[in-house]
Amino acid sequence: MGKTIIEKIIGGHAGKEVSAGDRVWANIDLAVIRDFGGPNVVLEFDEATNKGKVWDPGKIAITFDYQAPAKVAKVAENQRICRDFAIRQGIENLFEVNCGVGQHTLLEHGMILPGSIVVGTDSHMNLLGAVGCYATGMGTTDIAAAFAAGRLWFRVPPSVKVIFEGGFTYPATAKDLTLEFVRVMGADGSLFRSVEFEGDMIDNLPLSGRLTLASMVTETSGEISFFPLSGEIAAFLEKRSGRKIEPVISDPGAVYEKEIVINIEGLRPKIACPHTPDNVKDVREVEGVEVDEVFIGSCTNGSFEDLKAAAEVMKGKKVHPRVRTIVTPATSEVALKALKDGLYEIFMEAGAMVTNPGCALCTIGHPGILGEREVAVSTGNRNFIGKIGKGAEVYLASPVTAALTAIEGKITDPARVLSKV
Amino acid sequence: MPVRGFVHKYGDNINTDVIYPGRYLNIFDPEEMAKHAMEDLDADFLKKVKKGDFVVAGRNFGCGSSREQAATSLHVAGIAGIIAESFARIFYRNSINQGLPIIIAKGVTEKVNDGDEIEVDFETGKIKDITGGVEIQGTPLPPFVLQIVQNGGLIPHLKKTLSGS
DSSP: OOOOHHHHHHHHHHTSOOOTTOEEEEEOSEEEEETTTHHHHHHHHHHHHTSOOOSOGGGEEEEOOSSSSOOSHHHHHHHHHHHHHHHHHTOOOEEOTTSBOHHHHHHHTTOOOTTOEEEESOTTGGGGGGGTOEEEEOOHHHHHHHHHHSEEEEEOOOEEEEEEESOOOTTOOHHHHHHHHHHHHOTTTTTTOEEEEESHHHHHOOHHHHHHHHHTTGGGTOSEEEOOOOHHHHHHHHHHHOSOOOOOOOOTTOOOSEEEEEEOTTOOOEEEOTTOTTOEEEGGGGTTOBOSEEEEOHHHHOSHHHHHHHHHHHTTOOOOTTOEEEEOOSBHHHHHHHHHTTHHHHHHHTTOEEOOSSSGGGGTSSSOOOOTTOEEEESSSOOOTBTTBTTOEEEEOOHHHHHHHHHHSBOOOHHHHOOOO | OOEEEEEEEOOSSOBHHHHSOGGGTTOOOHHHHHTTTTTTTOTTHHHHOOTTOEEEEOTTBTBSOOOTHHHHHHHHTTOOEEEESOBOHHHHHHHHHTTOOEEEOTTHHHHOOTTOEEEEETTTTEEEETTTTEEEEOBOOOHHHHHHHHTTSHHHHHHHHHHHO
């Protein structure tokens, strides 16, 4: 019988053929911890193994992206626990507080390959599905167990095919496509499903756009998503990893639970309104809402292309005096490229501030928290109550919509104002 | 073996930010974690909950972040099990790995009311609502997973199975 991508990956790591619904133990290629969750993993691992050795120090990575560098003593201590653990265990893949968002950093360092299984203490690990890796967020106990045993139990997710029909042009972006996907699916529309994306727009989506869409599969409760690997992305992975890249593709006759067709012809800019990511409307429906803060960054929209899209909107303009505008590159590599390409100048001359790389406001690890009744437009992935400030209202939108909103001081539809020359 | 307790009932898509707010993510002590269970969803939860009670919820319980504190805080606060229309993917694993049993039971939110006394058999998936006089057949955890729960969670399970083999 033909196999889906996820069945092939899990089966390959379980040493036997598997089908959706099976429960199997499978080997792990990389287990990742970060500065939140990570210290709990270390303590649990030490307690369970009586300070034993990890299964393979070369298959463990530590990233500091939550509160990097630490601002409170507790986090400083947590990061120290992780650093000490790395030294004690001989873990060389420790990415310090300057590096930025863990998943993006691992990708840049060639540690993520199609067909591999990566687990980590971050619910947006699955954005690495963008390059064909089965990456999944887990709790601390799972990761502690992976550190000890090098394998974990998996339920093999059923697969769903999502086909995007039609196409759209600027100023609609990959984030708008993503928000449309979240709207159609709803908060649990891909519950524990492996989503395989198809369509002309998907084929042409660059890595940054795939990362955006793959990250928010989480907001539809999906387990992972996959894309047909493009030549450009395969070349990038090959260059970064120094390895030959073999894409994993589904077999003819693979079994899909269902096929969902989403029409994106002429897609308009979208926005997720408070307080759930699936509360998605056209931006034009909420135009005029006054905004106190704009955040451009996160694992969803912190890539260079995202910053560039925001900078193109802000170039030569000033942000509204009421709007605190915070730009956070996902990684130091992104930051450096943004600096060299003059993006920092554009942002700073516009009155926006650029922070150091990391998860920043998204995890409220770093500054920018909102006061009561304040309104923010964020390019992040969640707008739950209390997520970035008690009593605040958060809208999720594209870097283009966010940048335009920062200038206008109120939510503004780029489709009305902007068009690509 | 069936166990009895009272129901604390909540809606659909209850996310981990309201089960266990992000501002307490740096806490390690499970007893401390338990003091913040459901803080942003139901401020009276800790006053109401007794050891052995159950949470009954709608679709996609525990969606959102990977924080295991969501499962741990409920478990240590006294919750003996969670019955929901469906569970979010990470919460499902976390509760099992913590030794907190769960049952997926379609229709449970229609038939069971807040405050009802129920009797739950995690091995068969049968839920008896003593107060309402109705029975619901849920989907029990498969033996593979139930064994992890019965061993007290993933770490005790691995210790037992690794040393046993």
